[in-house]
Amino acid sequence: MSHKTALTEQIFTLVDMLYREGMTTVVTSPGSRSTPLALAAEIHPGIRTFIHPDERSAAFFALGLSKKDKQPVGLICTSGTAAANYTPAVAEADLSHIPLVILTADRPAELRDAGAPQAIIQNNMYQNYARYFTELPIAESGVPQGFILDNKVRRAAAFFGGTACGPVHFNIPIREPLMPDMNRVDLFHREPSRTLTRTVPDSIEALSGHxxxxxxxxxxxxxxxxxxxxxxxxxxxxxxxxxxxxxxxxxxxxxxxxxxxxxxxxxxxxxxxxxxxxxxxxxxxxxxxxxxxxxxxxxxxxxxxxxxxxxxxxxxxxxxxxxxxxxxxxxxxxxxxxDFLTRVNEGIGDMIEKNVRHYGDEGRMMYEILNQLDDSHSIFLSSSMPIRDYERYDLKNVHRVYANRGANGIDGVVSTALGMSAGEKMTLIIGDVALYHDMNGLIMAKLEQLNINVIVFNNNGGGIFSFLPQYTHKEHFERLFGTPIDLNFRHTAALYGYPYTEVEDVEDITADLLNRDGRQIIEIRTDRTENLESHQALKNEIATKVQSID
Structure with a gap:
């Protein structure tokens, strides 16, 4: 058996077995060592592929694809630091129980720890986050692959759903030459057979009372x-x-x-x-x-x-x-x-409804967005202020809401939202620092013709820190926490091919603007100090109202 035949049988069989277990979508980043993996996913008749040039954003894009339905989504990258860039998304996937299937190509043993290019230690590199790790043997003549691969894939598939759901990692050392036999589509013959079981504890103690x-x-x-x-x-x-x-x-x-x-x-x-x-x-x-x-x-x-x-x-x-x-x-x-909590809940809603129009801060802007945005839109909320303002100012409760709250970071927010936009109408609400942090993710709307509504609150820095104790130490606050970045996202929109609108006033937030077809960036410029003062003023009014309810 030639090297080409052994390589083809190993990689094509691996991909087909993962397809059998429910991996019908794969996100690939370009690279040389991962050539047979990328080609196998690309020509597999049952797998949809996305190509993302940035591994860090690619991983969060895959996380977004998987997030809604918790279906296993594959990630393919070349060797070296490409794989390291997956780490933030793998951590989020672990904490959020998202079944990512990470397929990292690697150098063979003779090129490791020898100064060869693009060779780092990839074995178990996500050990704090992956539920299962395995390394494949080198594809070579005389090494039977079928039983080995079936055992490894079935063990990994135990984490594609159920109570242990989470990311898994296959490290795959590959020797050159890298091209597989593209005619071996006969190796793609398995049918999807993934089954999930729901478990119920044997003994549940029923509770009475309130x-x-x-x-x-x-x-x-x-x-x-x-x-x-x-x-x-x-x-x-x-x-x-x-x-x-x-x-x-x-x-x-x-x-x-x-x-x-x-x-x-x-x-x-x-x-x-x-x-x-x-x-x-x-x-x-x-x-x-x-x-x-x-x-x-x-x-x-x-x-x-x-x-x-x-x-x-x-x-x-x-x-x-x-x-x-x-x-x-x-x-x-x-x-x-x-019914005390119910009455207080209703009282707060009435109070916001009556008083929010007296303000022009980010909270008021959020209130208007939620009132003008069509009910059919899902909303992806960035960490820090957007999800907190949504929780405070949403009185309608009609939109499906998503967020990355496993690690609660601002990593990959754009990419995750774009991954989710592949299946539904999506509005992303994000701050300027978080958008800057994942600007590369915006490219996928252009590459894959995805539609997304990006609303960025630009208060020139980390607005949430103004609500924390460190705000009182003004001599250090701006440099260490406020971190003004002085960005105009009009240029970002032009770079990535998004129509752009700048909003300067509440009256500019209209249903026509928010519900346009296609993709767009809407930049809302606000002032951090004014935002803090307005938030606190309305919060104090609400506290007075709540404390008067018996």
Whole structure:
């Protein structure tokens, strides 16, 4: 058997077996050593490929493709630092349970640690984040590949879904010559056979009494969970939890609630609930998490995944598996409890509705965006201020919301949103520093003819730091935290081929602007100091209102 035959059989079979397990999409970055991998994915009849020239952005683009439906998405790159650029996205995938399939080409053993170009240590390079790692043997005559590959792929596929879902890594050393036999399409013969099972714990202790349910982000659709409609249940939902789209009585102003309650009101609240059930990912709201950390109400966590997130407080009990089934078993109906949180939630909404028009800050701009944006648009929110302003100023609860809140960073926000835009109408709301951080990601709209609405709040720096204690140290603040970058994104739009609009006033935010077809960048220029003062003023007005409610 020739080297070409052995290489072709190994790589084509690997890609076809991954296709069998559900990998129907692959993002490839150009490179030489990865030639057979890239070609195998490109000519496979069941795989859709995207080509991204920047590995760091490519990985987040793949993460976005996988994020909505949690389908395994492949990543192919050449050897060397190309693979290292995947690391931020692999970390996010790990913490967000996203099944990325990382296929890194590598130098063979004789070229490692010998000064050969593009040779770094790639073995287990994502060891803190990948759920499974393996290295393939060199493709050569006399080494049977079928059984070896099937065993490795099936082990990796255990992490493509279910309670252990997350990224996996195949490192693939390849000897030259690199070209496979392009006629061997007969090796692509497997049918998709991926099956997922939902697990339910054997013994679930049913709870009675008044229950506060905290819904973080879940992959599972909780819309029709009947237990959440019981009269003795009060539901709080994170912006990323789509349950809020279908239930008008859900509490979404919890961040402002827990920012505003007096100690006496908190003590009264503690007497109103017998249990707190936390479902899915931790909440975005810092104030709500602080309440959960200090309350003495017993807390139960229900997790879709084995790597349970106990933040912000260790629960008294944890259940892992099918969230719908667990909720329906753990909650028993009972008599209605206090409607205090519901009344406060409604009071805050009324207060914002009546008072937000007195302001012209980023919060007011966010309010107008959410009112003018068509309901059919999904929204991707950058970390820092956009997701917090959305949580505070969204009174409609009609848009599907996504964000990278695994690591809570600003890495790859543009690329992740663009990956998600391949399947639905997408509006990205982002700050100037985060957009600068992933500007390379914008190229995919041009290369793949993707449509996305990019709204950038440009306050010339890190606006969220103005809300933190370091803001009081003015002599160091701007240099270390404010970090003004003085960018005009008109030039960015021109570089990457996006129509551009600059917004200077609230009245410029119109339905016509926000809902245009195609791709565009809308830049909203704001002032960080004015934004801080306006946010604090409205927050204080709301606190006064909340503290007057019995």
């Amino acid at each position: 229950i506060l349910v905290i819904l973080g982000e879940t992959h599972t659709d909780l819309t029709d969970v009947k237990a959440l409609d019981c009269d003795n249940v009060t539901v709080i939902a994170d912006p990323r939890q789509h349950y809020r789209l279908h239930h008008s009585d859900v509490i979404t102003n919890h961040d402002l609630i827990f920012l505003s309650l007096t100690d006496t009101q908190i003590q009264d609240l503690e007497t109103q609930f017998d249990y707190i059930i936390r479902v899915g990912e931790p909440l975005t709201s810092k104030a709500s998490n602080q309440f959960l950390k200090r309350t003495k109400i017993p807390q139960i966590v229900i997790s879709e995944y084995d790597n349970i997130k106990t933040f912000p407080k260790e629960p008294v009990k944890v259940y892992t598996g099918d969230v719908q089934a667990i909720l329906d078993q753990i909650i028993t109906s009972g008599v209605p409890g206090s």
